[in-house]
Amino acid sequence: MGGSIARLVADGHDVHLLDMTDGEPTPKGDPQTRALEAERAAKILGVTRECLQLPNRSVTHSLESRHAVAGVIRSFQAQVVFTPYYEDAHPDHVATTRIVEDARFDSKLTKIDLPGEPIYPRWLFYYYCQHLRQVPNPSFIIDTTGHATTKRESILAYRSQFVEHEPNRRIIELIDASGTYFGGKIRTESGEPFYSREPIGLSGLDGILSQP
Numbered sequence: 001m002g003g004s005i006a007r008l009v010a011d012g013h014d015v016h017l018l019d020m021t022d023g024e025p026t027p028k029g030d031p032q033t034r035a036l037e038a039e040r041a042a043k044i045l046g047v048t049r050e051c052l053q054l055p056n057r058s059v060t061h062s063l064e065s066r067h068a069v070a071g072v073i074r075s076f077q078a079q080v081v082f083t084p085y086y087e088d089a090h091p092d093h094v095a096t097t098r099i100v101e102d103a104r105f106d107s108k109l110t111k112i113d114l115p116g117e118p119i120y121p122r123w124l125f126y127y128y129c130q131h132l133r134q135v136p137n138p139s140f141i142i143d144t145t146g147h148a149t150t151k152r153e154s155i156l157a158y159r160s161q162f163v164e165h166e167p168n169r170r171i172i173e174l175i176d177a178s179g180t181y182f183g184g185k186i187r188t189e190s191g192e193p194f195y196s197r198e199p200i201g202l203s204g205l206d207g208i209l210s211q212p
Helices: 003-011 031-045 063-076 091-106 147-156 172-183
Strands: 016-021 048-051 080-084 123-127 140-143 192-197
Touching: 003 031, 003 140, 003 147, 003 192, 016 031, 016 063, 031 048, 031 147, 063 091, 080 091, 091 123, 140 172, 147 172, 172 192
Parallel strands: 016 048, 080 123
Antiparallel strands: 123 192, 140 192
């Protein structure tokens, strides 16, 4: 959802990225390199970031991990939270989504030892980063026209993963193609799909009627 992040920043929103793990081990990376790459990508996108340092490849849904995420939500006073789509072949993604879903609830609790004031984020949306051969069926698509280059540059900031690691190089082409495909669904140059389990309210039809 790098294009959407870039658009949100351009529209004046504060965006904070939370990495659950440092992403290691990988064939071409190491913790120090990955940390520098993550900081470089965040700078390109114009966002702040932090890492919980949960164990990569064995992220586990637990009270401790829920409260760690809830603490970040409260510290940032997040109104909208994005998390991976809940159906996936990657166990870390599935565990992360369950953690974030429960952390959204935990973040509103009083009389709990967490930083910041209680808050219940108004929205929880799911982005698609699946390791399954599924075609997304999104609830909505964000127009990312004009931000595809920023998205691509932020991904390429992870050189150890998408430049030096040859099997992953084609992923950039696939991501570009996905942006074009979903942009075509809303008649824009590029777009990114999202899913919501909750109905999205409209105050009227002006917003959707102004779309191409």
